[in-house]
Amino acid sequence: MSGFDWPVLMRLGLHGLRLTPAQFWALTPAELHVMAGQGLRSPVMGRDGLERLLAAFPDETGPEDTGEMSDVGP
Template identity: 45%
Template sequence: MTGIDWVGLMQVGLHGLGMQPDAFWRLTPVELRIKLGAQAGAAPLTRARLEDLARAFPDVKRGPKDG
């Protein structure tokens, strides 16, 4: 089982981002991820991506015995 690399996270927060320790420890995990460059959530589904998915996984008509 792997744990959280607190030393590495603190080095990035305190030295890389120039944060004060109290500000670092007040961050939520989501806020820290955002500060480190990660997006808060998945990108929204665009029409182009939906069309790509529809081509890759077309609707298939099922017969009466297919459920």
């Protein structure tokens, strides 16, 4: 069981919000929740939460990473 009531969500998105199937399936659950007028389920992440996330998933850097932006283009 996924925890989502797909028939209800699809009815809301496709009929209630008049989204195309592509638009509906491109949404995240949080975006659909907000569009349904329900707001966000959890508060916005604060600085402490960001620090915990950064500590748990640090950026991987290689020897070529100087920390400077490069002009990458076609």
